[in-house]
Amino acid sequence: MNDTQASHAAHGAGHELETGKAYEPKVVAYCCTYCAYTAADLAGSMRLSYSPQVRIIKTLCTGKIDALLLLKAFEEGADAVFVAGCNIGDCHFLEGNLRAIQVVAHAKHLLAEIGLEPERLEFFHIPASAGPLFAQRANQMVERAMALGPNPLRFSAHEKYGKKLQREPDSHPALPPARFGRLVTEAEREKGATPVRTPEGTIPGA
Helix, strand or coil, X not given: CCHHHHHHHHHCCCCECCCCCECCCCEEEEEECCCHHHHHHHHHHCCCCCCCCEEEEEEXXXXXXXXXXXXXXXXXXXXXXXXXXXXXXXXXXCCHHHHHHHHHHXXXXXXXXXXXXXXXXXXXXXXXXXXXXXXXXXXXXXXXXXXXXXXXXXXXXXXXXXXXXXXXXXXXXXXXXXXXXXXXXXXXXXXXXXXXXXXXXXXXXX
């Protein structure tokens, strides 16, 4: 366990899931492919340490993210979510990051309405050359998730996907077992033998 993981474990020592396991936050990071995702790759190349609890999802542009996608991440059990995009004026799609800022702000209001802390969601500007900044923001969101505690929807998501699907009983009767008889040879067919079906199978006719 490195220093970052030890720090996060210390912050989350007071939280425990309903399953009895120690709380380890799940943080989802939506990163634009041209800036934030490149910064995350650079952080790895620089061997910078950030929490392994961060799940990175590459998107073409943060402008493609909508509030429903962000809320779905929380519904699936994420404890915190952050969107990382280009700096103002550097978006490869002109105004994608500006739209993402508005979407994140709207999603925060929706989180408050359903009883979740808006602080669980954040938007960060992370340029492609800022590997250390990406590692810092990733650890920041993990520490925030530690302080806020488990997402209340996490256990319901576990119940939803952690069990086998219920299957309704088949109302149709079972099919009878297949029975196969002897195949008629070409010589028997040339002689005019007619296959005869019997309960025991198919036999050539006389």
